[in-house]
Amino acid sequence: SYTSADCYCFKRVGQSLAQLDDIDCxxxxxxxxxxxxKQFVDLLTEELELQEAxxxxxxxxxxxxFGEAKWxxxxxxxxxxxxxxxxxxxxxxxxxxxALLIKERKLTTRREHRAREMGWEGE
Known part of the structure; x- marks a missing residue:
C-alpha cells in the first residue's frame, strides 16, 4: 500500500486544470x-486544443x-x-x-433712377 509520503502529486497545468494534491499516485x-x-499529457493536450479553439x-x-466595421x-x-x-x-x-439678385438690384436701381429722371416721385 502507498502513502501520501510515497507519492506527492501537485500538478498545475494552466489556470483551467484542477490541482491534484496529496494523492497516492x-x-x-x-x-x-x-x-x-499519459493522463497528464492527455489533459495538457486537451487544454492546449481548447485554448487553440x-x-x-x-x-x-x-x-x-472588422469586416462589418469596414462595410x-x-x-x-x-x-x-x-x-x-x-x-x-x-x-x-x-x-x-x-449673382442674379445683385444683377436684379442693379437693374431695379437703374430703372428707378430713370423713372425719377422722368418725374416719378416714388413711394
Missing part, C-alpha cells in the same frame, strides 16, 4: 506512473467584426460623398441666385 509502480503521465473563435469573431465605414463614406456633392450643388445654386 503510485509513484513506485512504473505501470501506474506511466498511465498517470478559443483563440481561433476569437480571431474569427474579430475578423467578422459600415464604407457606407458612411458613400453617404458623406453624397452629402458633399449635394452641398456643392446647393452652394453653386446659392451663388447663382446671389
Amino acid at each position: 503510485g509513484r513506485n509502480d512504473p505501470d501506474l506512473k506511466q498511465e498517470m503521465e 478559443v483563440a481561433e473563435e476569437h480571431a474569427r469573431h474579430m475578423n467578422i467584426t 459600415v465605414a464604407s457606407q458612411y463614406q458613400r453617404e458623406a460623398e453624397k452629402c458633399i456633392a449635394a452641398t456643392e450643388t446647393c452652394e453653386g445654386a446659392r451663388e447663382k441666385a446671389e
Whole structure:
C-alpha cells in the first residue's frame, strides 16, 4: 500500500486544470506512473486544443467584426460623398441666385433712377 509520503502529486497545468494534491499516485509502480503521465499529457493536450479553439473563435469573431466595421465605414463614406456633392450643388445654386439678385438690384436701381429722371416721385 502507498502513502501520501510515497507519492506527492501537485500538478498545475494552466489556470483551467484542477490541482491534484496529496494523492497516492503510485509513484513506485512504473505501470501506474506511466498511465498517470499519459493522463497528464492527455489533459495538457486537451487544454492546449481548447485554448487553440478559443483563440481561433476569437480571431474569427474579430475578423467578422472588422469586416462589418469596414462595410459600415464604407457606407458612411458613400453617404458623406453624397452629402458633399449635394452641398456643392446647393452652394453653386446659392451663388447663382446671389449673382442674379445683385444683377436684379442693379437693374431695379437703374430703372428707378430713370423713372425719377422722368418725374416719378416714388413711394
